Amino acid sequence: MRLEWLEDILAVAETGSFSEAAERRHLTQSAFSRRISSIEAHIGLELFDRSRKPVQLHATTREQRDQIARLVADLRQLVTDLRQGDRKDSNRIVVASQHALTTALTPTLLSGIQSSNADIFVKLRSANLDDCFALLLSRQADIAIVYRLPDEEHPISTEYIETAIVGRDRLIPVYSSAKVSYLNERFARGELPYIAYPGDVFFGRVLERLVLPTVRRLTRPTPKVETALTLAALEMAAVGVAAAWIPGSLAAARINDGSLFDLSETLPSVALDVTAVRLRGTAGPVEAEIWSHLVAMAAIGEN
Missing domain, CATH: 1.10.10.10 (Winged helix-like DNA-binding domain superfamily/Winged helix DNA-binding domain)
Structure with a gap:
């Protein structure tokens, strides 16, 4: 408990x-x-x-x-x-990262942090979106790296948190390049097999609100598998189980090597903000240094 x-x-x-x-x-x-x-x-x-x-x-x-x-x-x-005593004065920090970011963009952000201070020790905790905020609110994490839809707020009042956009991503539809003809045949017959996400996770809510209504105007979306893990959805799309909506940062390597096909010209995609979040209030020197570095990295990326 x-x-x-x-x-x-x-x-x-x-x-x-x-x-x-x-x-x-x-x-x-x-x-x-x-x-x-x-x-x-x-x-x-x-x-x-x-x-x-x-x-x-x-x-x-x-x-x-x-x-x-x-x-x-x-x-x-x-x-x-x-x-008590040593955490804020030590070179240790806990970062909570949304699962889909842990294997894609978060490593790049942490590499940039440690390139400026090689003595910083980062404890990375991978979790779903709600648990990332729970770790932050219970002070089991100093900073959370999570997705957010542009122009929308996180599910916590801005009175209590500070947010910085540290990257941009996109939720894109992908499928096995070797089997895309099969998907086209199903699409021509009025059906789109796809990998579903549970309705209580972030990408499940995004799919239901912003993706499936558009897909339903084009064809009949048919869920074949449900998983909360984007890495699992990626692998299932790669072997031809069904189309899947995956963060572009996570799918990029497979798209570049030709094993995955980006279906964005036909099917809808969704813009995503990658955000760093922390509680408002007094921060220790390590947290303040890392936060400043994240904000600086975001500013460089926008220029």
């Missing part, structure tokens, strides 16, 4: 409202509701009676409320004790 999960449970218990608890936890209501659903799925039972207003704890949860509160206090103190 994670500390942030226990804190989420207490926030609902204390406010009696998912919307107020979400505000307290610095998340949008939809992102917070997904977190609560994930907690309940992990435990295997419902924690709250949603039929009552204000929201009530189920009896089993209510009986454990005091123990949850004690655990939260003890874990917070443990974290403080473990981190």
Whole structure:
């Protein structure tokens, strides 16, 4: 059981409202509701009676409320004790990176950072988008590198975070070059087999909002496989399972060597911002140095 999960449970218990608890936890209501659903799925039972207003704890949860509160206090103190003293003065930093960026753009960003200061030690934690923000908010990560749709905000109030655009990418449709004739035949018959992403992950939401409505005007999209891993979707597209929408940075090498075909001339693609995110407030010297370097790299890239 994670500390942030226990804190989420207490926030609902204390406010009696998912919307107020979400505000307290610095998340949008939809992102917070997904977190609560994930907690309940992990435990295997419902924690709250949603039929009552204000929201009530189920009896089993209510009986454990005091123990949850004690655990939260003890874990917070443990974290403080473990981190106190040397973290902000050391050359160590924790970076959370969205999975799709961990094997593509993040290594380039980290290489640029270490070229300016070879003594910096970076602990890289790969996670999905929501977990990257959870790591940031619980101070288990100093900086997060994540995707965002242009002109949209992250699911955390700008009052609490600072964001810098450090790169640009694009979600593009790709398929095996050797088997593209097969895909064309299916397309001509009014069908597009594709790799789906779960609806509760970032790329799943992007596909449903910005890609599939356009595809449906062209043909009938038919999901063949669902995966949350873009690397898995890339490999399945490369062997001809179905078309997949993949970040261009991740697909570039396969496109350049001819094994993948970029379908963007026929099918829609989506622009993406690559952003660095950190909590507002006092930063240690290493975090401040790395943040300045990221911002400087972004400025150079735009010129």
